[in-house]
Amino acid sequence: MLNRSKSLKLFAVILSVMMIVSLFTMPSVFGAEAPLCGDADGDGEVTVIDVTVIQRHLVGSLTLSDAQLKVADIFGDGVDITDATLIQRWLVGMTAGYPIGEPMEQDNDANDTLVVVFSRTGNTKPLAQYAAAYLDADFFEIEAAVPYTDADIAYYTNCRADREQSDPTARPAIANEVGNMEQYSTIVIAYPIWHGQAPKIICTFLESYDFSGKTIIPFCTSASSPLGTSASNLHSLAPDSTWKDGRRFAAGTSQATIEAWMKEMGY
Numbered sequence: 347m348l349n350r351s352k353s354l355k356l357f358a359v360i361l362s363v364m365m366i367v368s369l370f371t372m373p374s375v376f377g378a379e380a381p382l383c384g385d386a387d388g389d390g391e392v393t394v395i396d397v398t399v400i401q402r403h404l405v406g407s408l409t410l411s412d413a414q415l416k417v418a419d420i421f422g423d424g425v426d427i428t429d430a431t432l433i434q435r436w437l438v439g440m441t442a443g444y445p446i447g448e449p450m451e452q453d454n455d456a457n458d459t460l461v462v463v464f465s466r467t468g469n470t471k472p473l474a475q476y477a478a479a480y481l482d483a484d485f486f487e488i489e490a491a492v493p494y495t496d497a498d499i500a501y502y503t504n505c506r507a508d509r510e511q512s513d514p515t516a517r518p519a520i521a522n523e524v525g526n527m528e529q530y531s532t533i534v535i536a537y538p539i540w541h542g543q544a545p546k547i548i549c550t551f552l553e554s555y556d557f558s559g560k561t562i563i564p565f566c567t568s569a570s571s572p573l574g575t576s577a578s579n580l581h582s583l584a585p586d587s588t589w590k591d592g593r594r595f596a597a598g599t600s601q602a603t604i605e606a607w608m609k610e611m612g613y
């Protein structure tokens with residue numbers, strides 16, 4: 347019989363060996379069966395290797411697929427160190443009440459519509475939210491990697507926005523990304539008018555993904571300008587998409603008006 351101290355040492359050695367082995371093991375691909383909660387490497391069981399896979403993802407030495415991220419995200423708030431810790435605790439019987447090791451529900455009716463918005467002063471965003479609610483769509487707000495300060499958008503002062511809008515090559519970087527763009531067949535893109543056009547960050551967004559075969563519905567808000575050429579000038583950035591006619595709305599447009607427009611378009 348092993349005493350307690352020897353058992354612990356043996357357990358520690360087994361854990362270490364498994365962790366070292368995992369450093370040289372690439373996660374497998376999920377099969378057709380429902381993946382298990384916590385099974386980040388998709389090998390059909392939850393082990394210490396899954397903990398290591400998550401840790402490696404967190405330090406950037408391993409890139410996980412969307413499917414792997416989903417099973418690794420025990421708390422449903424994005425994968426972080428607490429997910430790895432929770433699995434570790436579950437492995438030694440210290441955690442109950444989480445579905446670790448249980449088959450996850452298959453997301454068979456993944457949403458096929460995405461509403462994307464860039465809204466610096468908050469006029470466009472609620473209208474985009476109305477559209478998302480009506481369409482039962484996923485929602486994505488573009489965040490500038492370098493946020494626009496009030497000085498940056500003080501237009502007609504040669505501010506950052508003024509300079510970007512007059513520079514055909516300007517492509518302001520985006521801080522966040524849509525991880526599963528291939529899932530969507532319809533994309534609503536909402537933006538404010540900046541000097542008669544969409545902000546250049548919308549160009550960055552359109553150049554960041556493959557929109558082939560997707561339907562794109564643009565709309566904007568403005569102080570007074572019409573939609574003008576702001577939407578048609580974006581077509582060349584997603585040339586293999588079906589672009590619907592866009593529409594301009596004033597700030598404060600009601601949910602009913604947005605819904606009526608969606609209905610008019612057959613949604």
Ligand SMILES: Cc1cc2nc3c(=O)[nH]c(=O)nc-3n(C[C@H](O)[C@H](O)[C@H](O)COP(=O)(O)O)c2cc1C
Nearest residue numbers: 465466467468469470538539541542568569570571
């Ligand atoms: C840099 C800049 C340029 C703008 N240019 C125009 C314009 O050409 N025509 C117009 O009607 N409004 C213009 N506006 C006003 C915005 O289009 C309007 O306030 C919009 O609703 C802002 O949307 P947001 O709050 O979602 O950012 C401009 C605003 C900024 C910051």
